[in-house]
Amino acid sequence: MKKIIITIFLCASFAMATWDGSTIQPQQSMRNGKKYYLISTPQELAWFAEFVNDGNTNANAVLTKNIVINESATSNSLSWIPIGSEESHAFDGIFDGDDFTIQGIYSKGKIAGLFGYIGTNGMVSNLKITSSLIVAENSGFGGGVAAVNQGSISDCVVEASLEETETQVYAIFRDYLEYAKNISFKDFNDRMNASGPAFLGGIVGSNTGTISYCEFNGTNDEAVFSMGGIVGEMEDGIVSHCINRGNITVKGDFEKAIKDNRSSSTVSITYSIKFHAGGIAAEVSGMSARIENSINYGNIMIDNKTSFAGMDGYVGGIVGYAPHGMVSRSVNKGDVTILMSIVGDVAMLFAGGVVGYAQDSLVNNANWGNVVANMQPVFANSDCQAYVGGITPNTKKVFNSFSAASELSSDCYSRYIYATAMNATTDMRLYYNSNGTYGEPGKAIGKPLNIFSSRAFADTLNAKAPSVWKYIDGTVSPVEPGKDVLSSSSQGNSSSSNSVSSSSHVGSETFISKVIPQIKVQLESRRIYVSGFHKGTPYAVFDMQGQVVVNGSVSATNIVVPVPRQGSYVLVIGNAKRIVCVK
Template identity: 30%
Template structure:
């Protein structure tokens, strides 16, 4: 134990720690000193979550940048209550208000396949990669394992069933709840079997998110999902790249990556009310509502978003599927948004929007609107039938306010229904509560800015798409949300303008502050072009926070207004690790050529087997009359010999972690037709060390000589940071 932390070095110690928490010693702290593999004989073991319904984890668990792998979870803990039953699966069972999990990666698969029947009880299933329930905080952590839920609830039931599934946490319902700088790359699928045609049953809810299944209070910031998120099989299916459902919460500076896909699918054909048969998918939040205002700020979706099936109401949006009482600001959608599967005639209302599928209105929370948002992804409704189908560049169906938004994405509505419409900004303005101000759309994408205008809203003017893609900037985002660098090395992170990534950063925004927490792990500098430079100072994982002012745009004349900028906060995870490379080697160490001939040099890092990688190599010759570098590919170059003499070829290599090394090779060239002389080898190292004298002094001298021989190659290398 070090200080107040148990040092966990192996699987047995991790199991002991879990048993301590589960038996009631739930406020203890732990740190991992290395990666932990829980497998036995090459096979994953069954993991029992840390914590129980009576003993939620209340301490600090610091992974220190390490990974726990080699486990599966297939059995959950039933809380056994008489009228309410819940099943909870995750690496942790419950992280309570004072609990903290940080700097941890979990790489275990969770699979729940069951046909349990709970006819007379309300039943909830919570499945999270790191924790099932979260009332505390999770920082700088990742899930790389897959989560698969396939439950067969085929019998008639008189009570409601809810499924909550998330890559980091299944459910968060505390003001203290926070998920910061976390990521999911695992595939998350909740594909369940219900007898949806049976009467006398309550609806089933299937809520799936890349980071969190449902967050009803709390904050999610700086998180990234790059995995598949798929919700299918219940009456109500919500899928979100970050959150399946969000209410009374804040989601800020989050990214749903290009390799991610979010799909919500409904197969219900027997629903009894408009609240059932709802299918909603969003790149950030699948479904957002609540009695208090929520916020989605500075988020970006690059992935695909789709809804499909036979439900009553279908929503799809690049940022949010259905949102009510949720303000969306400075957010962008780059990915495609679509509804393409067949729907029975007169059965479904479909709303597909580049930013939000349906933006609802509340008289109590008029601040819930879309501000400074951009869509450049395609918006598509396929050749399907339904009651009404609307597609909009910004919003499919709108009852609230839109301000400072712009669309450049293509809009396609091939529905065979007579009740269909498309708009460059809005598919349909449903009520007179809707408004559109200082917004525009690419003239090539739609015939009108508003497809159906029931509210008498002022129709925005269009602009050429080239003007929008070159000038429109609604938000800022890091090109990558994670950076790993070696201790002592310097690397950079770039903030990009969206959707016009080539726009001049300094004209649209200004960085006002940069911090790293904990302090001391890395130092930073920044430039006016949005580039942040970081130098690793000590090992560990930290949160990089950047605040910036973003200037507003006037879309009527495409000018920038610097008088009243909005403030954005961006966060990213920075990990500083050990450097494993020590220098550069060239093979061969010396090269002899005949004039008119060519040879090859190859660079590699020392020592052999280092985990570091060469990112680039620059080759040069100090005597091009004798030998030149004619071409290079990867870590090798071709050297052409021209005239008798010698030249020094120098390789300057930069590793992927920012370290720079140089090494040189002497090229000896003979005249054409004259064989090049063989290089004279160095004096051979004796088979046994020379004994410089008798007794202990002789042993010391001999060892010292060997140490000097070992250091000689390192002394010959020229290195620089």
């Protein structure tokens, strides 16, 4: 059985008893015109999960204390049944963590996490999860917050270490290598298809909704096949203003099975397995999916000691594999590496500082990490193809982006290095603005590093793309022209007597300091509920064109801000900023 495990380390100490499996109905309270269950114990949280799973999917809850389910979850802990454990009972209410922590979740199954399914109307926010164990089984999904998200997740933090046990795929593969002693080749393919890979994400396993202002901070050893710092599989939806700080390693090691059962010649297996690893998402496949304003600090690696024909690898600082979808205004600062040994006839590697494999637009992105793709054939008649790029190796649509990688390299039987101006040996400070030519090289800036990280370098870029690039605190970071709504907000609010700060999310360090905001919001219909600000603090709401929708000053501890229609808005209160999606 394939098991992908998230072990979330204890980051705070709570002197409370371990949950014994019992449930207690919590008290209710009115809040913003809605009834909320007030959750203060693991028994009350378990009752709420049962209540939702019995069909009360619109129920709302708010945490009032830190919750300790287990001091440190193990496989011997009581199993947690996720809130919204079945797709037919997806959670469609509001769950406000109110900045409290849930500790020690142990959830095991094809749908694994604190939440199973979050429905299209579901909202989860202001939550931290620690010291938990999430086991995603064959063809399943696992995430620190939820297995599957179709709604909205915001302001959530997961601190985790991810591990892997021996998988069912490995066991089936091992059986096949014993010369069909146990199964035929047809049975092998059937069983492999029936036990396909799980998708694992630090926040969510599979996403078609909205994830914003979330952070994953941890490490992992051997996440099988597909792992993303924020999302495993992204069929659609939006990920914005998220941070991954954890090193991620995707490792499918069949070497032992081969050594035990084959000693020479090529293993004739053509089963198609793809390995995906990304700092923000492992795979983005939806036509309208978007990742924006996000950053990866972790080193991202695929380390597969044995690969076969069709077992290809895709690794990227932001996304591993993106046949569709758009990545914009995002920064990678971690190294990107793929190491594979090929046993079959041919395999392909794709490694990119931003995206490993992309077909749609990459706009205003930056890479500061090294990119390396190495593959060594085990047998003489094996072949390999490795593609590396400072931004991405294969798309025609890279615009206004730059790479500061000091190393772009491939050590392969057949070498392919695309999207570089030189042969990966000297100056890697490259600017990319595609004219639609496949594999177009970047333009080498040809300046010393101290100049490259200066206002002069920003001016160099602006000569090609006026007013796109800005310099702050020694770091140049991209801003999409016409879409820098926070910067344009000062213009949109110029007629108001209330002064609202308009500093832009540029310069990666400044960008990061503002990624996790202090604005606490809840959304209901076309109303934004805001709390936590002093009376008299000026506020304004802008649409995504930078136009003022409403402005004023905070008149009470909690205020209600109406908006005219569904869509995304920028909420600015004092010096704090927040993007909200009103459904």
